[in-house]
Amino acid sequence: MKIFYGVQGTGNGHITRARVMAAELYAAGFDVTFQFTGRPADKYFDMQVFNGYQTREGLTFNTSKGQVSYLKTALQASPIRFVKDINALDLSGYDYVISDFEPVTAWAARRQNKQVIGIGHQYAFGHAIPRKGSDPLAEQVMKLFAPANVGVGLHWHHFGQPILPPIIETPAFPEQVQANKIVVYLPFEDQQAVLRLLCPFENFEFHVYAPDVIESKYPHISFKPLSRDGFQRDLYDCAGIISNAGFELASESLQMGKKILAKPLHAQMEQISNAAALEQLGYGHTMFDMDAQVIEDWLHNPHAVRVTYPNVAKVIVNWLKSGMPEMDNAFVENVWDSVEVLQVRHGEVVKPA
Template sequence: MKIFYGVQGTGNGHITRARVMAKELYAAGFDVTFQFTGRPPDKFFDMEIFNGYQHREGLTFNSDNGKVSYIKTVLQSKPICFIRDVKALDLSGYDLVISDFEPVTAWAAKVQKKNTLGIGHQYAFKHDIPRTRYEPLAELVMKFFAPVGQGVGLHWHHFDQPILPPIIETPELPSRIQGNKVVVYLPFEDQHAVIKHLLPFKDYQFHLYSPVPVASDHEHIVCNPLSRDGFQRDLYDCVGIISNAGFELASESLQLGKKILAKPLHAQMEQIANAAALEHLGYGRTMTEITPAVIEEWLHDKQAVQVSYPNIARVIVDWIKDGKPAMESEFIARVWDRVKVSPVDL
């Protein structure tokens, strides 16, 4: 089977999920072509697993100091370029088209009337999951940004809905953690302001990752450029993570039993809903603004949650091999029966 797989590359979460899916799709013998959009081609890193992927400009959301700007998003979009990319993408030679919320692939498939499968967290939002309020504009974006024929939604809990657990690597748990080591990943925030908020806590070692590296003159704050391997090493043995409320990183942190402090992007419905779900499930703490007082309270928290998720990428790949039968409630229940939630004393 030949598969065309489009991935939204604005954030790193979609790419992380695609890496796990790529491994299982290749192992199953599928011929897969990947396409990435949402950021300039020179801003992608550690992409070797995708075997000569395609790149198009696509669409992305504009953010400024931790807030999504819909006005800037519209003004900086290039609709003529987007339409040209959609028309230029020939999907005639593919048996299945998959979109992880990637609009060029989704709209090209829609125009060409191809069999389209959506896999990702965004497709869970068509179901009744925790959120703080109804936002008509955000709901329209969710519906029309990357439309698909069938969507497989992912979330940390089923909420009695037909959704699956996250697609993440399932590594062994660390044999020990560094009790004062904290990973900080707030790519949409002013990094100098983040460093300022971390300054008072000299008993902790902060490992800060950002798209544009900044300098730190403080021994307890280490600034790093984005690196998949380096980030994973630091995440593996840290005690917790301070991040925006992206889905994939929180999923990895839960799998490893890390405590979480999440600051959702303002006006970004998905991240606001993710923060609500973390609080609802008791899986992490959230903050609307970054302040030393909130950070201090979280640093002294000695409890976390470890959620053991099965290999959902393999579950989905096997389901595709079986012809994508209807996901009956029994199938969903069997998958969630394999999820184990355990308290962690730090």
């Protein structure tokens, strides 16, 4: 069976999720064409798993100094190019069309009367989940950006709703953790401001991944270019992560038992809601500005949570192979029954939460 799979490429979280889905789809014998939009074609990296892929301009959100600007997003959009991309995409030869919040695929399928399966965190917002920072514009953007006929929403907890756990790789729990090693991923912030913020904490070792690497004169702070393999190596044995409130990275961190300090993008409803969910669940801490005192308190807090999630990608692939039966309560509960929440202290599991 043939699948056309569109992936929002603005941030790396959607691509990370797509890598896991790609492996399971190929293993199941599906013929998959991947499309990525939202960043220049030469800015994608570590894409070998997709066995060749196509890119289009698509739509993306303008961010500056940790805040989304809807005005600049609208001014910088290329509506004529977007419409041309939609009209040029022929989906007639595909059995399934999947969108991970990717608008060209979603709107092309709607134009051609093809059913769209939306797989991703954003589709969880169609249900009653923790929600903050919402306004009518944000709600409309979430609803219309990449609409789907069938939405498979993902979240860290079910909140009593028909949504599934995150799609992530399931690496082994690290045998040893470096208590002073912290991974930092704040790609939407001013990296000079990140450097100034971290420089006082000389007893900790910061590995900062950024789209634009800057020079650090501080031996305890190193800036590194974006790299999937390098990032995973550092994430594996670090004690915690400071990041924006993206869904996928927090999911990976929870799976590995890392403590989390999330700084959501201002005016970005999804990230503000993610931060609220982390706090509500007791899975992480948040800061809404670049706050040195919050960072200091968090650095000296040894508590973390480990959440072991099942292979959700395989669950979804089997669901597709079965013809997409209704994800009723029994189906969803069966998936969540294998989730386990554990307390972690100083990098070691201590007891069930």
